[in-house]
Amino acid sequence: MSDIKFLTEKIKLFNKERDWDQFHNPKDLAIALNIETSELLDLFLWKRNEDVNVEKVKEEMADIFMYAFNIADKFGLDVNEIVENKLKINAEKYPVDKAKGNSKKYNNL
Incomplete structure:
Protein backbone atom coordinates (compact mmCIF):
# COMPACT_ATOMS: atom_id res chain seq x y z
CA MET A 1 0.00 0.00 0.00
CA LEU A 77 -8.71 8.61 -8.21
CA ASP A 78 -5.23 7.23 -7.63
CA VAL A 79 -3.19 10.25 -6.51
CA ASN A 80 0.12 8.68 -7.56
CA GLU A 81 -1.27 7.95 -11.03
CA ILE A 82 -2.79 11.38 -11.62
CA VAL A 83 0.36 13.18 -10.48
CA GLU A 84 2.55 10.96 -12.68
CA ASN A 85 0.24 11.62 -15.64
CA LYS A 86 0.33 15.37 -15.04
CA LEU A 87 4.12 15.32 -14.82
CA LYS A 88 4.23 13.62 -18.23
CA ILE A 89 1.89 16.23 -19.71
CA ASN A 90 3.93 19.06 -18.18
CA ALA A 91 7.18 17.52 -19.47
CA GLU A 92 5.77 17.74 -23.00
CA LYS A 93 4.48 21.29 -22.51
CA TYR A 94 7.68 22.46 -20.81
CA PRO A 95 10.66 20.70 -22.44
CA VAL A 96 13.87 21.27 -20.52
CA ASP A 97 15.65 22.88 -23.46
CA LYS A 98 12.98 25.59 -23.68
CA ALA A 99 11.72 25.90 -20.11
CA LYS A 100 14.87 25.66 -18.00
CA GLY A 101 15.30 28.91 -16.06
CA ASN A 102 12.28 30.40 -17.81
CA SER A 103 9.03 31.36 -16.08
CA LYS A 104 7.00 31.84 -19.26
CA LYS A 105 3.85 29.84 -19.81
CA TYR A 106 4.22 26.91 -22.24
CA ASN A 107 2.47 28.73 -25.09
CA ASN A 108 5.02 31.56 -24.87
CA LEU A 109 8.21 29.50 -24.81
Missing part, protein backbone atom coordinates in the same frame (compact mmCIF):
# COMPACT_ATOMS: atom_id res chain seq x y z
CA SER A 2 1.40 3.38 -0.98
CA ASP A 3 1.97 6.08 1.61
CA ILE A 4 -0.76 8.18 0.01
CA LYS A 5 -3.27 5.32 0.09
CA PHE A 6 -2.33 4.63 3.72
CA LEU A 7 -2.86 8.28 4.64
CA THR A 8 -6.15 8.37 2.74
CA GLU A 9 -7.39 5.38 4.72
CA LYS A 10 -6.37 7.05 8.01
CA ILE A 11 -8.20 10.23 6.98
CA LYS A 12 -11.30 8.22 6.02
CA LEU A 13 -11.29 6.46 9.40
CA PHE A 14 -10.88 9.79 11.21
CA ASN A 15 -13.89 11.18 9.31
CA LYS A 16 -15.97 8.02 9.80
CA GLU A 17 -15.40 8.05 13.56
CA ARG A 18 -16.86 11.56 13.65
CA ASP A 19 -19.66 10.86 11.15
CA TRP A 20 -18.36 13.64 8.92
CA ASP A 21 -18.71 11.80 5.64
CA GLN A 22 -22.27 13.14 5.41
CA PHE A 23 -20.76 16.62 4.95
CA HIS A 24 -17.96 15.59 2.61
CA ASN A 25 -19.45 15.87 -0.84
CA PRO A 26 -17.00 16.85 -3.59
CA LYS A 27 -18.32 20.44 -3.88
CA ASP A 28 -17.94 21.19 -0.19
CA LEU A 29 -14.56 19.48 -0.04
CA ALA A 30 -13.38 21.65 -2.96
CA ILE A 31 -14.64 24.78 -1.20
CA ALA A 32 -12.91 23.73 2.02
CA LEU A 33 -9.71 23.07 0.06
CA ASN A 34 -9.87 26.57 -1.38
CA ILE A 35 -10.38 28.08 2.07
CA GLU A 36 -7.38 26.18 3.43
CA THR A 37 -5.18 27.38 0.55
CA SER A 38 -6.26 30.92 1.37
CA GLU A 39 -5.26 30.36 4.98
CA LEU A 40 -1.85 29.22 3.74
CA LEU A 41 -1.53 32.36 1.61
CA ASP A 42 -2.44 34.51 4.59
CA LEU A 43 0.61 33.19 6.46
CA PHE A 44 2.84 34.73 3.78
CA LEU A 45 1.04 38.05 3.34
CA TRP A 46 3.39 41.01 3.91
CA LYS A 47 6.15 38.77 5.28
CA ARG A 48 9.63 37.83 4.21
CA ASN A 49 10.27 34.09 3.96
CA GLU A 50 12.31 34.11 7.16
CA ASP A 51 9.39 35.68 9.05
CA VAL A 52 6.87 32.99 8.13
CA ASN A 53 5.74 30.66 10.91
CA VAL A 54 6.76 27.28 9.51
CA GLU A 55 4.71 25.36 12.09
CA LYS A 56 1.57 27.14 10.86
CA VAL A 57 2.58 26.42 7.25
CA LYS A 58 2.80 22.71 8.12
CA GLU A 59 -0.68 22.80 9.69
CA GLU A 60 -2.26 24.48 6.67
CA MET A 61 -0.49 22.20 4.22
CA ALA A 62 -1.72 19.16 6.14
CA ASP A 63 -5.28 20.49 5.87
CA ILE A 64 -4.79 21.07 2.14
CA PHE A 65 -3.46 17.55 1.57
CA MET A 66 -6.26 15.99 3.61
CA TYR A 67 -8.97 17.77 1.63
CA ALA A 68 -7.24 16.96 -1.66
CA PHE A 69 -6.93 13.27 -0.72
CA ASN A 70 -10.62 13.26 0.32
CA ILE A 71 -11.62 14.67 -3.08
CA ALA A 72 -9.49 12.11 -4.91
CA ASP A 73 -11.05 9.34 -2.84
CA LYS A 74 -14.59 10.54 -3.60
CA PHE A 75 -13.87 10.13 -7.32
CA GLY A 76 -11.86 6.91 -6.94
Whole structure:
Protein backbone atom coordinates (compact mmCIF):
# COMPACT_ATOMS: atom_id res chain seq x y z
CA MET A 1 0.00 0.00 0.00
CA SER A 2 1.40 3.38 -0.98
CA ASP A 3 1.97 6.08 1.61
CA ILE A 4 -0.76 8.18 0.01
CA LYS A 5 -3.27 5.32 0.09
CA PHE A 6 -2.33 4.63 3.72
CA LEU A 7 -2.86 8.28 4.64
CA THR A 8 -6.15 8.37 2.74
CA GLU A 9 -7.39 5.38 4.72
CA LYS A 10 -6.37 7.05 8.01
CA ILE A 11 -8.20 10.23 6.98
CA LYS A 12 -11.30 8.22 6.02
CA LEU A 13 -11.29 6.46 9.40
CA PHE A 14 -10.88 9.79 11.21
CA ASN A 15 -13.89 11.18 9.31
CA LYS A 16 -15.97 8.02 9.80
CA GLU A 17 -15.40 8.05 13.56
CA ARG A 18 -16.86 11.56 13.65
CA ASP A 19 -19.66 10.86 11.15
CA TRP A 20 -18.36 13.64 8.92
CA ASP A 21 -18.71 11.80 5.64
CA GLN A 22 -22.27 13.14 5.41
CA PHE A 23 -20.76 16.62 4.95
CA HIS A 24 -17.96 15.59 2.61
CA ASN A 25 -19.45 15.87 -0.84
CA PRO A 26 -17.00 16.85 -3.59
CA LYS A 27 -18.32 20.44 -3.88
CA ASP A 28 -17.94 21.19 -0.19
CA LEU A 29 -14.56 19.48 -0.04
CA ALA A 30 -13.38 21.65 -2.96
CA ILE A 31 -14.64 24.78 -1.20
CA ALA A 32 -12.91 23.73 2.02
CA LEU A 33 -9.71 23.07 0.06
CA ASN A 34 -9.87 26.57 -1.38
CA ILE A 35 -10.38 28.08 2.07
CA GLU A 36 -7.38 26.18 3.43
CA THR A 37 -5.18 27.38 0.55
CA SER A 38 -6.26 30.92 1.37
CA GLU A 39 -5.26 30.36 4.98
CA LEU A 40 -1.85 29.22 3.74
CA LEU A 41 -1.53 32.36 1.61
CA ASP A 42 -2.44 34.51 4.59
CA LEU A 43 0.61 33.19 6.46
CA PHE A 44 2.84 34.73 3.78
CA LEU A 45 1.04 38.05 3.34
CA TRP A 46 3.39 41.01 3.91
CA LYS A 47 6.15 38.77 5.28
CA ARG A 48 9.63 37.83 4.21
CA ASN A 49 10.27 34.09 3.96
CA GLU A 50 12.31 34.11 7.16
CA ASP A 51 9.39 35.68 9.05
CA VAL A 52 6.87 32.99 8.13
CA ASN A 53 5.74 30.66 10.91
CA VAL A 54 6.76 27.28 9.51
CA GLU A 55 4.71 25.36 12.09
CA LYS A 56 1.57 27.14 10.86
CA VAL A 57 2.58 26.42 7.25
CA LYS A 58 2.80 22.71 8.12
CA GLU A 59 -0.68 22.80 9.69
CA GLU A 60 -2.26 24.48 6.67
CA MET A 61 -0.49 22.20 4.22
CA ALA A 62 -1.72 19.16 6.14
CA ASP A 63 -5.28 20.49 5.87
CA ILE A 64 -4.79 21.07 2.14
CA PHE A 65 -3.46 17.55 1.57
CA MET A 66 -6.26 15.99 3.61
CA TYR A 67 -8.97 17.77 1.63
CA ALA A 68 -7.24 16.96 -1.66
CA PHE A 69 -6.93 13.27 -0.72
CA ASN A 70 -10.62 13.26 0.32
CA ILE A 71 -11.62 14.67 -3.08
CA ALA A 72 -9.49 12.11 -4.91
CA ASP A 73 -11.05 9.34 -2.84
CA LYS A 74 -14.59 10.54 -3.60
CA PHE A 75 -13.87 10.13 -7.32
CA GLY A 76 -11.86 6.91 -6.94
CA LEU A 77 -8.71 8.61 -8.21
CA ASP A 78 -5.23 7.23 -7.63
CA VAL A 79 -3.19 10.25 -6.51
CA ASN A 80 0.12 8.68 -7.56
CA GLU A 81 -1.27 7.95 -11.03
CA ILE A 82 -2.79 11.38 -11.62
CA VAL A 83 0.36 13.18 -10.48
CA GLU A 84 2.55 10.96 -12.68
CA ASN A 85 0.24 11.62 -15.64
CA LYS A 86 0.33 15.37 -15.04
CA LEU A 87 4.12 15.32 -14.82
CA LYS A 88 4.23 13.62 -18.23
CA ILE A 89 1.89 16.23 -19.71
CA ASN A 90 3.93 19.06 -18.18
CA ALA A 91 7.18 17.52 -19.47
CA GLU A 92 5.77 17.74 -23.00
CA LYS A 93 4.48 21.29 -22.51
CA TYR A 94 7.68 22.46 -20.81
CA PRO A 95 10.66 20.70 -22.44
CA VAL A 96 13.87 21.27 -20.52
CA ASP A 97 15.65 22.88 -23.46
CA LYS A 98 12.98 25.59 -23.68
CA ALA A 99 11.72 25.90 -20.11
CA LYS A 100 14.87 25.66 -18.00
CA GLY A 101 15.30 28.91 -16.06
CA ASN A 102 12.28 30.40 -17.81
CA SER A 103 9.03 31.36 -16.08
CA LYS A 104 7.00 31.84 -19.26
CA LYS A 105 3.85 29.84 -19.81
CA TYR A 106 4.22 26.91 -22.24
CA ASN A 107 2.47 28.73 -25.09
CA ASN A 108 5.02 31.56 -24.87
CA LEU A 109 8.21 29.50 -24.81
